[in-house]
Amino acid sequence: MGLNKNQIAQRIAQELKDGWYVNLGIGIPTLVANHIPKGINIEFQSENGILGMGPFPVEGKEDADLINAGKQTITALPGASFFSSATSFAMIRGQHVQLTVLGAMEVSDVGDIANWKIPGKMVKGMGGAMDLVASADNIIVAMRHTNRRGESKLLSSCSLPLTGVACVKKIVTDLAVIKVTPNKGFVLLERAPGVSIEEIQEKTAGRLLVEGDIPEISLD
C-alpha cells in the first residue's frame, strides 16, 4: 500500500524540532505545515521574503503583495517579518534555516539530488532550489519511491542534471524512511505499514543497507 501524500508529510513533520526555522518546497512538502506535533514551535520561511508564514487567507482576504515562493496567496502570522531576496538567501546560505523539505525526481545513494531539469523538456529553472540544497544542513526529500513508469527514484547515481551534490540527509517516500549516508549509501530506517522490506529493496536501485529490525512507520 504505502503512505499517501498527507501521510508522507505527517511522517516528515515528526522530524521537526522545537525552535526550528523551516523552508518547505512546493507539493508534498507544503503539507508538512498541517502536521506540526504538539508543543513544537516552528516558523516557516518562504524564500521570496517572509518569515512567519501562515495558512492561506480566507476568501476575500487575498493580498497580491503577500505570496509564497510558489506564488500562492498566504498570510503572515504575528511575529512575521518581510525582507529582500538577498536577506532571504542570506538566511538560507548562512544556514540559519534548520530544515529544508523538498521534492525530487531522483536522489542518489550519496545524497545527490536532481529536481529541476529534464533534458528535452521545457526547462523552467532551478528557482531557489540550488541555493537551498547547497546550503541547508538538514535536507529531507519528500517523494514517491518510484516514478510513473515504476522505476526507482533512489539511484546509485542520478541520470538527470543535478540540483546539488551530497546534500540530502533523509528521504521519506510512500514506502519508507531512508537515511542517506556518505559511505553506506541508503540506510533503511522505517517501512510503511504493510510494506515489505523486499518490496523496498526491489524498488531501490541504489545501494540499500538493511540492518536489524525495521519498524513500521507510526503516524500517531
Place this chain on the structure above:
Amino acid sequence: MGLNKNQIAQRIAQELKDGWYVNLGIGIPTLVANHIPKGINIEFQSENGILGMGPFPVEGKEDADLINAGKQTITALPGASFFSSATSFAMIRGQHVQLTVLGAMEVSDVGDIANWKIPGKMVKGMGGAMDLVASADNIIVAMRHTNRRGESKLLSSCSLPLTGVACVKKIVTDLAVIKVTPNKGFVLLERAPGVSIEEIQEKTAGRLLVEGDIPEISLD
C-alpha cells in the same frame, strides 16, 4: 598668507554639483557643509549609517543614538535615512557617493594618499578611510601644503604607510588648487590670493606642472 581652514572648505564647496551625495571627513572637510553654493542640493552621508545628515543639534537636543562618523552629535534633516554599516559601505564601495573630501598627511603626484598611520606613533586605525579612497570616483584632499616642520606634503612618493593608491583627484591647500593626473603628476590650477607660483613650486616636492596663466582662487 594663504587660505585659512574655512576658505579651503569654501573653495572645495565650489566643486559641489547639484544632486551629489557627499562624504566629508573629519577636520577641514567637515566645514565644507557650511559653504554649499546657492541652488546646489547636496545630501551628506556619514559612513556610520546616515544619509541626510544635518547640523549639530541645539543644546539640550543631543541624542546619543544620533552621531556622525566622528562620534559627534548631529541632526537628521527631512528626507534622511538610517541604515547599517554594511549598507553604508555598499553605498561607498558601489560608488553611489559622488564625492569624498578628506584630510591627508601626504599625497603623491600619482594620487597615492597616506593619512592613517605614522610609524612609531600610536596607530588608531584607518576607520573607513581605506574603503572611501579605494572606491570613490572623485576624491578631494583638503590639507595644508606643508607640515609643521615646513616640509611639503605633496610628494613624488609617500613616505608614510599608504591609505590608498592612485585615487586622489584634486587637492585644495592653503596655497593652491591642484589636479592630480596619472601621467603629468600635480597640475597647478589656481593659487591662493597673493601667493606666488614660485612659492607653490618651492613647497611642492612632487612633479608640478605649471602651464599658462594660473588664476587666483576666487571665493565670491
Place this chain on the structure above:
Amino acid sequence: MSHKNYISKVVSDAHAALDGLEDNMTVMFGGFGLCGIPENSIAAIRDKGTKGITCISNNAGVDDFGLGLLLKTRQIVKMIASYVGENDEFERQMLSGELEVDLVPQGTLAERCRAAGAGIPAFFTPAGYGTEVAKGKEVRIFNSKPHILEYAFDAPFAFIKAWKGDKAGNLIFKGTARNFNPMMAMAGKITVAEVEELVEVGELDPNGIHVPGIFVQRIFKGIGYEKRIEQRTVSAKAE
C-alpha cells in the same frame, strides 16, 4: 536657505523615466512572479518599443502580463532569471532559439545584484557547485566545502516598484513585494522607482526606509495598478 536639504528624484511619469534607455541595453526588473513588478515602467517600455533588451529578472511574467508583454513584442533578446515557467510565449521563443536564456540560482541572482550595487565584483557561493551552473567557473574549497566564484551584474537601468516613496527617492515596500527590488535599486546605474504613493520629503520615518534615496535616480507615482495574483489560494472560511 537657498538650497533644498534633499535631492529631488521626481519625474513626471513612466515615459519621462525612460530617458536614456536605448536598444540593446541590460535592464533589471524587480519583482517575484507578478508580485512587486514595475507595471507602469514595463508598459512604457513596450510603448517606447526599445529593442534588444537583456533582461535580468527573477521571473519572466505570464503571457499577457508583466515581462510577458515585452516578450510578446520581441523586445527581449536574452533573459537572465531563476525561474521562467508559466509563460507559453517564452517557451516558444526559447525552444525556437529566438530568445537566449541564462538560468541563475535565485540566491545567487539576488546576491549578484547586491554585489553590483555594493562594489563587490565577485564572491564565492556554494550554490550550484557540481551542477551545470558551475560549468567553467572557478571552484574553491572553504571550510571543506566547495564553492564557486560568481560575478556582480552590471545594469545601466533598473526598474523597480515600491509601495511608498518620497521625493528624495526613499522607498518602503509592503509584504513580499519587496523581493528583488532593493538589490536591483542598488545595482542599477539609473534606477527608476515607481510607487503607489509618492509623499513629501519628511513624511517617511528615517528608521523605516528600506531603500535610501541614494540608490534611486528617478521616481514617479504609478497609476492603474492591476497587481494580478498568479495563484489565488484560500483557506476554508472560519464559521
Place this chain on the structure above:
Amino acid sequence: MSHKNYISKVVSDAHAALDGLEDNMTVMFGGFGLCGIPENSIAAIRDKGTKGITCISNNAGVDDFGLGLLLKTRQIVKMIASYVGENDEFERQMLSGELEVDLVPQGTLAERCRAAGAGIPAFFTPAGYGTEVAKGKEVRIFNSKPHILEYAFDAPFAFIKAWKGDKAGNLIFKGTARNFNPMMAMAGKITVAEVEELVEVGELDPNGIHVPGIFVQRIFKGIGYEKRIEQRTVSAKAE
C-alpha cells in the same frame, strides 16, 4: 492550537544570556564608538570574568566605558577593529604587547560580518589594495581595478543592542545606533540581543523589522542604559 506561531528567544537577563560563553572565544560586539553598544552584556561579561576574548568590534570603547571595561580587566587578548583611538589603557596594552590588534578597514569589517551571516566565505573588495592591509592577500583585477580577497568572520557569539525587540527576536534600531548590529546579528552562531523595549509578538510592523528573529538566538530587556555621548557637539541656539 497546541503550538505557538513563533519561536521565543527570551532569556531572563544578561547573565542568563551568556550561557555557553567560554574562555578564548571569538566574540562580536555591535556598536560604533559608544553608540548602540550592548551595555548590559558587556557588564555581564566583565562580572562573569570570561578571559582570552578575541573581540570583533568596530571600536574599543573608552577607558571607563564600553569595551574599555573588558580591556581594563584584561579579558580581551585580541582586538579586531577599524579604529581604536580614545582609549589610553588600550594604547598601553597594545604598545606593551599584551594586546594583539588587527586593524581592518571599516567597510571590509562590516562586509566580512555580513558575509559570515550570509554564507559567503570570501569576496573581493578594492579597499586596502596597495596598503599594508593587502599584505599576503590574493589580488585580482576586475574592471581594470585591483581588488583583494577578504574572508568571512567566524564568531560563536555576537552581542548586539537594539531599540525595540519582540519575543521572537525581531529587532528595530533607532538612528545611527544601528551601525554594525545587524550584520553581527547575522554572523553570530549565538546572537544575544539586548533591547531597550521588549514587546509582545505582533506589536512590531512586519514591514519595519530591521533584523528578523531568525538571526537572534537570545533576547532580553536591558536595564540602566547610560548611552554615553563621546563628542557632545551643539549648534548655537536659534533666538
